[in-house]
Amino acid sequence: MEYLSIVFQEVYKILFLLVPVLVSVAMIVWLDRRVWAFVQKRQGPNVVGPFGLLQSLADALKYIFKEIIIPSSSNKVIFILAPIVTMTLALIAWAVIPFSATQVLADINVGILYLFAVSSLGVYGIIMGGWASNSKYPFLGAIRSAAQMVSYEVSIGVIIINVLLCVGSLNLNDIVIAQQNMWFVIPLFPMFVIFFISALAETNRPPFDLPEAEAELVAGYQTEYSGMMYAMFWLGEYANILLMCAMGAILFLGGWMSPINVYPFTLVPGAIWLILKILLLFILFALVKAIVPRYRYDQLMRLGWKVFLPLSLTWVVLTASYLFYFNLLPVN
Amino acid sequence: MIAHAIFFYTFSIIAVVSAIMVTASKNTVHSVFFLILDFISISCLFIMIGAEFLGMIMLIVYVGAVAVLFLFVVMMLNVAQQKNQWFAGEVTSKHIPVGLIISTLIFFEIIIVIGGWKYKPEIFDINNSLANTSVSNTHSLGQVLYTDYIHVFQISGMILLVAMVGAIVLTFRQRSGVKKQSYIKQISRERAEGVEVLEVQSNKGVKIDD
Numbered sequence: 001m002e003y004l005s006i007v008f009q010e011v012y013k014i015l016f017l018l019v020p021v022l023v024s025v026a027m028i029v030w031l032d033r034r035v036w037a038f039v040q041k042r043q044g045p046n047v048v049g050p051f052g053l054l055q056s057l058a059d060a061l062k063y064i065f066k067e068i069i070i071p072s073s074s075n076k077v078i079f080i081l082a083p084i085v086t087m088t089l090a091l092i093a094w095a096v097i098p099f100s101a102t103q104v105l106a107d108i109n110v111g112i113l114y115l116f117a118v119s120s121l122g123v124y125g126i127i128m129g130g131w132a133s134n135s136k137y138p139f140l141g142a143i144r145s146a147a148q149m150v151s152y153e154v155s156i157g158v159i160i161i162n163v164l165l166c167v168g169s170l171n172l173n174d175i176v177i178a179q180q181n182m183w184f185v186i187p188l189f190p191m192f193v194i195f196f197i198s199a200l201a202e203t204n205r206p207p208f209d210l211p212e213a214e215a216e217l218v219a220g221y222q223t224e225y226s227g228m229m230y231a232m233f234w235l236g237e238y239a240n241i242l243l244m245c246a247m248g249a250i251l252f253l254g255g256w257m258s259p260i261n262v263y264p265f266t267l268v269p270g271a272i273w274l275i276l277k278i279l280l281l282f283i284l285f286a287l288v289k290a291i292v293p294r295y296r297y298d299q300l301m302r303l304g305w306k307v308f309l310p311l312s313l314t315w316v317v318l319t320a321s322y323l324f325y326f327n328l329l330p331v332n
Numbered sequence: 333m334i335a336h337a338i339f340f341y342t343f344s345i346i347a348v349v350s351a352i353m354v355t356a357s358k359n360t361v362h363s364v365f366f367l368i369l370d371f372i373s374i375s376c377l378f379i380m381i382g383a384e385f386l387g388m389i390m391l392i393v394y395v396g397a398v399a400v401l402f403l404f405v406v407m408m409l410n411v412a413q414q415k416n417q418w419f420a421g422e423v424t425s426k427h428i429p430v431g432l433i434i435s436t437l438i439f440f441e442i443i444i445v446i447g448g449w450k451y452k453p454e455i456f457d458i459n460n461s462l463a464n465t466s467v468s469n470t471h472s473l474g475q476v477l478y479t480d481y482i483h484v485f486q487i488s489g490m491i492l493l494v495a496m497v498g499a500i501v502l503t504f505r506q507r508s509g510v511k512k513q514s515y516i517k518q519i520s521r522e523r524a525e526g527v528e529v530l531e532v533q534s535n536k537g538v539k540i541d542d
Contacts, residue, residue: 170470
């Protein structure tokens with residue numbers, strides 16, 4: 001009986017986390033389209049509900065009632081598994097995101113490694129979808145995206161090492177608390193810029209959306225998908241984007257910490273600050289999508305391997321030497 | 333404790349079954365997917381015995397990077413040729429004896445390791461180890477790796493570097509006739525060398541070369 005109550009408590013907690021995440025994913029799709037439209041002097045979705053807020057729900061309803069078409073020459077099991085994998089991986093990462101010092105589902109020792117591992121697994125959904133479709137465009141898209149995500153993960157990993165050098169712990173709450181006096185975005189600003197661009201590439205966002213470059217590959221790995229399965233790819237993609245924003249907010253913008261440590265600001269709960277920071281980063285993501293033209297593939301690879309990787313590695317050496325020389329290394 | 337046992341057996345059964353399926357499944361891509369499943373369940377087992385750092389690194393390195401490359405290579409192979417493999421077709425392959433020798437070697441290695449554990453338990457005693465058990469897994473690993481074993485650690489890094497350079501040298505070939513972009517060249521172009529005004533005679537045209 002005791003066991004069961006523990007299980008129920010955990011399930012309740014998980015639902016309390018996942019339902020808001022899913023709802024905010026729907027809202028974020030609307031926000032993305034809206035920001036995109038405003039940059040181009042359009043209105044964007046503004047018909048369904050107030051300010052068009054319910055547009056995503058209407059879209060979801062449409063997807064649910066559409067027929068799911070499974071190509072006859074596809075590998076059926078993997079074809080169906082691919083969107084499920086994408087969606088699941090995008091959602092399980094939220095378990096370690098701290099919304100305040102105590103509001104975290106799993107406060108594990110290796111939180112940042114877990115986040116990194118789960119985001120590096122995200123490539124499987126795309127490869128599986130691309131290969132199982134048994135068609136040229138999806139396969140090309142899958143290959144592109146696999147190479148792209150593996151390359152940019154390397155620089156993200158090195159950037160995480162930079163932050164960890166300043167923190168001395170892999171726990172996400174410790175990372176947030178270490179930024180009490182100064183957000184890491186100030187001393188590590190170049191790393192923040194590189195992290196932001198790598199996050200764009202990691203989530204296949206424009207200007208790095210080559211896996212689904214509609215001018216060349218129809219829709220890349222999701223060409224053969226329809227109905228709810230397509231919607232799941234979409235949801236997973238946007239959940240991943242939100243996750244990357246959350247990661248950026250925690251690593252560089254002080255997570256749930258209020259920006260100024262004075263009285264009226266500290267009253268606001270940490271979750272609100274974190275959400276505001278995630279939103280700020282997401283609006284930047286959306287603006288980049290509207291402003292920057294798509295990269296060519298060799299330019300993308302060059303940027304990842306020849307620019308970001310040496311830069312971030314050099315910065316690791318710099319940070320480590322600085323901390324060591326001034327005896328600032330965090331020791332516990 | 334019961335929950336612990338349930339999880340342990342679930343993950344180990346998945347690990348063993350998927351390891352068997354890696355060799356047994358006829359589709360090579362399926363094999364790689366089973367290999368990935370195997371990696372994931374092994375890393376879950378690592379996390380269960382408290383080696384969370386090892387488990388996560390396993391996920392990041394093997395599943396996140398190595399298996400992706402595996403998958404790449406296997407997907408590029410011609411799947412139609414795979415149909416007559418040695419276990420499926422009539423073609424008796426020369427790979428079987430080599431495989432048998434290697435697997436016997438690995439078997440004896442495992443026997444030696446497990447036998448050593450049985451007869452000299454103090455070698456594997458946790459309290460005897462250099463690590464400080466009061467701090468977290470990651471910290472104790474770092475404390476040992478970067479102090480007592482720093483030379484071994486750096487040598488293994490050098491070996492990896494040499495292997496990487498070797499792989500690049502072996503596969504690198506200079507191809508002629510490939511047009512490459514030089515960013516410095518592009519940026520440092522002046523208008524004078526880029527634009528040329530020509531008098532074009534009628535019915536003659538101009539020859540443009542780059």
